[in-house]
Amino acid sequence: MNAIVALCHFCELHGPRTLFCTEVLHSPLPQGAGSGDISGQNEQAEEEEGGIQMSSRIRSHSPAEGASADSSSPGPKKSDMCEASGCRSLAGGHPGYVSHDKETSIKYVSHQHPNHPQLFSIVRQACVRSLSCEVCPGREGPIFFGDEQHGFVFSHTFFIKDSLARGFQRWYSIITIMMDRIYLINSWPFLLGKIRGIIDELQGKALKVFEAEQFGCPQRAQRMNTAFTPFLHQRNGNAARSLTSLTNDENLWACLHTSFAWLLKACGSRLTEKLLEGAPTEDTLVQMEKLADLKEESEGWDGSEEEEKPSSQPDVVEGQELSKNSPETSLMPDCNSWNVAHRRLSVFRSLRHMRQVLGASAFRMLAWHVLMGNQVIWKAQDMDLVQSAFDVLRTMLPIGCVRIIPYSDQYEEAYRCNFLGLSPHVQIPPHILSSEFAVLVEVRAATRSSLYPTLFDDEQSLNKYEFVVTSGSPVAADRVGPTILNKIEAALTNQNLSVDVVDQCLVCLKEEWMNKVKVLFKFTKVDSRPKEDTQKLLSILGAAEEDNVKLLKFWMTGLSKTYKSHLMSTVRSPTSSESRN
Numbered sequence: 001m002n003a004i005v006a007l008c009h010f011c012e013l014h015g016p017r018t019l020f021c022t023e024v025l026h027s028p029l030p031q032g033a034g035s036g037d038i039s040g041q042n043e044q045a046e047e048e049e050g051g052i053q054m055s056s057r058i059r060s061h062s063p064a065e066g067a068s069a070d071s072s073s074p075g076p077k078k079s080d081m082c083e084a085s086g087c088r089s090l091a092g093g094h095p096g097y098v099s100h101d102k103e104t105s106i107k108y109v110s111h112q113h114p115n116h117p118q119l120f121s122i123v124r125q126a127c128v129r130s131l132s133c134e135v136c137p138g139r140e141g142p143i144f145f146g147d148e149q150h151g152f153v154f155s156h157t158f159f160i161k162d163s164l165a166r167g168f169q170r171w172y173s174i175i176t177i178m179m180d181r182i183y184l185i186n187s188w189p190f191l192l193g194k195i196r197g198i199i200d201e202l203q204g205k206a207l208k209v210f211e212a213e214q215f216g217c218p219q220r221a222q223r224m225n226t227a228f229t230p231f232l233h234q235r236n237g238n239a240a241r242s243l244t245s246l247t248n249d250e251n252l253w254a255c256l257h258t259s260f261a262w263l264l265k266a267c268g269s270r271l272t273e274k275l276l277e278g279a280p281t282e283d284t285l286v287q288m289e290k291l292a293d294l295k296e297e298s299e300g301w302d303g304s305e306e307e308e309k310p311s312s313q314p315d316v317v318e319g320q321e322l323s324k325n326s327p328e329t330s331l332m333p334d335c336n337s338w339n340v341a342h343r344r345l346s347v348f349r350s351l352r353h354m355r356q357v358l359g360a361s362a363f364r365m366l367a368w369h370v371l372m373g374n375q376v377i378w379k380a381q382d383m384d385l386v387q388s389a390f391d392v393l394r395t396m397l398p399i400g401c402v403r404i405i406p407y408s409d410q411y412e413e414a415y416r417c418n419f420l421g422l423s424p425h426v427q428i429p430p431h432i433l434s435s436e437f438a439v440l441v442e443v444r445a446a447t448r449s450s451l452y453p454t455l456f457d458d459e460q461s462l463n464k465y466e467f468v469v470t471s472g473s474p475v476a477a478d479r480v481g482p483t484i485l486n487k488i489e490a491a492l493t494n495q496n497l498s499v500d501v502v503d504q505c506l507v508c509l510k511e512e513w514m515n516k517v518k519v520l521f522k523f524t525k526v527d528s529r530p531k532e533d534t535q536k537l538l539s540i541l542g543a544a545e546e547d548n549v550k551l552l553k554f555w556m557t558g559l560s561k562t563y564k565s566h567l568m569s570t571v572r573s574p575t576s577s578e579s580r581n
Contacts, residue, residue: 001178002178002268003178003184003267004021004022004114004119004122004123004178005176005263006019006126007019007021007089007173007174007256008175009131010131010172012166014087015131015132017087018124019087019088019112020110020112021111021112021113021123022108023109024109025106025108088112089242089243090112096111097109097111097254097257098110099258101265110260123177126150126151126155130143130153130155130157130173131173134155139157140159141157142195143156144184146177152177152178152179152181152184154175156173156196156199157171157172158172158203160243161206161210162206162241172202174195174199176191176195187271195263198259202243205248209246281507281514282399282558283510285560286400347388349392349499351395351488352492352499357467362469364475365469365475366393366439366469367393367396368482368485369439369471371396371484371485371551372547372550372551373551373555374418374438375437375438375439376418376420376439377438377441378419378420378421378422378443379422379426379440379443380421380424381423381424383421386406389441390406393419395506396506397558398510398514401555401557402419403416404420405421406419411428411429414437414438435473436471436472437472438471441467442467443465444465445464445465446463446464481547482547482548483543483548487505488509491505513552513555516543517552517555517556520538520552520556521567522567526567526568538552
């Protein structure tokens with residue numbers, strides 16, 4: 001997260017002061033920063049905290065960190081610092097802290113003040129505002145303020161017990177500064193919980209020290225017996241103790257660096273950008289309805305025995321398939337590992353692959369019947385091949401229009417399924433073979449091909465088969481066909497488009513035509529418009545051709561129940577009725 005976390009303190013002599021801050025560096029340390037690495041000054045201490053490597057051997061103080069009284073430094077002058085280190089966190093020769101994030105190559109640098117003059121000014125202004133004018137009721141708690149120019153600030157003020165301070169407590173704040181207002185507001189619950197934990201730990205340590213000091217030398221009674229001298233006690237410098245003295249923790253700044261670095265890393269990784277795709281598609285709604293129906297059925301079966309279905313009726317679910325009576329599962333001979341691996345290659349991988357195998361004219365005939373809602377019958381010995389064919393062909397249809405029986409030992413009527421897989425010995429009724437509402441794909445052994453193709457040659461894996469596509473209503477080559485079929489063929493023949501891109505084209509085309517289906521459903525089923533108006537609407541939609549009208553009517557059966565019930569329950573307003581009349 002591109003932000004700065006800082007600990008601020010209100011000094012009784014100098015006002016608000018920044019004690020300690022941690023910032024994120026996405027680039028290497030500035031020139032000269034590495035020259036301050038002193039091998040003998042500090043022993044390298046590394047510890048892992050959420051994937052962050054922490055090292056105390058960092059770099060020497062720059063003037064901005066308060067090590068020098070140079071007037072050109074953006075940091076405070078030495079004369080502005082408390083003699084008892086009340087306004088100082090790190091000693092003059094302390095090199096500071098840096099944590100290296102191995103995953104992202106980001107460095108988290110901690111010191112008293114930012115080196116960059118502009119960042120120093122932003123942090124300084126946020127510090128002053130957090131401990132003066134921008135305070136929540138009670139002077140202890142979180143608050144948000146800021147602007148586009150100086151950044152936005154999440155500030156949490158709190159008190160630390162001090163037996164030598166006026167009122168026996170000192171005022172501190174932990175601030176988080178960043179330029180992204182929305183991100184900071186969305187991170188409010190996370191920052192509040194984690195910063196509150198840091199504050200509780202500091203207050204707990206300080207309370208133990210305070211109670212021990214009060215037990216040894218009660219300051220309240222001593223002050224009552226001392227003459228009242230306003231501000232004299234503060235200017236003596238005895239009460240301006242450092243935070244390490246108040247908490248009795250010499251490793252306080254190292255612990256704060258670890259906490260602040262983890263806070264920046266965790267807060268930056270908890271929120272990620274997500275592409276919003278708008279309202280759910282019809283396929284998504286249908287899938288949700290199917291899952292809800294299956295859940296209700298499973299709940300209804302609890303505590304009761306499931307009734308076994310007759311073997312002559314294979315299970316079929318819209319958009320899904322289940323097969324119970326597949327004779328080939330028990331009649332298939334044992335295969336060695338080579339044959340099993342080879343069978344896995346004998347499948348269709350995509351629509352483009354199927355078009356290459358079947359040929360352009362046969363594929364067009366098959367795709368036309370699929371889009372029109374006619375029954376598609378495959379007869380083959382290889383169940384995996386049939387299943388792969390259905391998996392590929394179903395991508396051209398909305399999920400609500402898909403009804404599959406993947407493999408059966410008897411013919412099933414078209415009202416039960418529009419995709420039917422049969423074993424080669426099954427007899428198909430003659431009226432189905434001559435029907436214009438069905439297409440048959442017979443998979444036979446190829447007469448001229450190698451019976452032992454190369455195992456890893458995907459293109460030759462289906463050469464052992466011969467595919468014969470027949471129908472009572474063959475699609476003429478010069479027939480225009482539905483518009484979506486022509487667009488699908490154009491995408492399949494464009495070799496510049498990968499298979500993944502073609503899949504996305506199919507999704508877009510289906511959604512485009514499902515929107516036309518919704519308009520037609522609303523126009524004809526809900527509003528009951530006359531045929532003349534319907535023809536005008538079809539012309540506007542670019543679907544006035546006969547094949548397009550048939551496609552829209554078939555795809556209308558794939559609309560989700562949610563959409564249908566919503567439209568049917570909608571009452572037309574009087575205004576729309578008057579305008580139509």
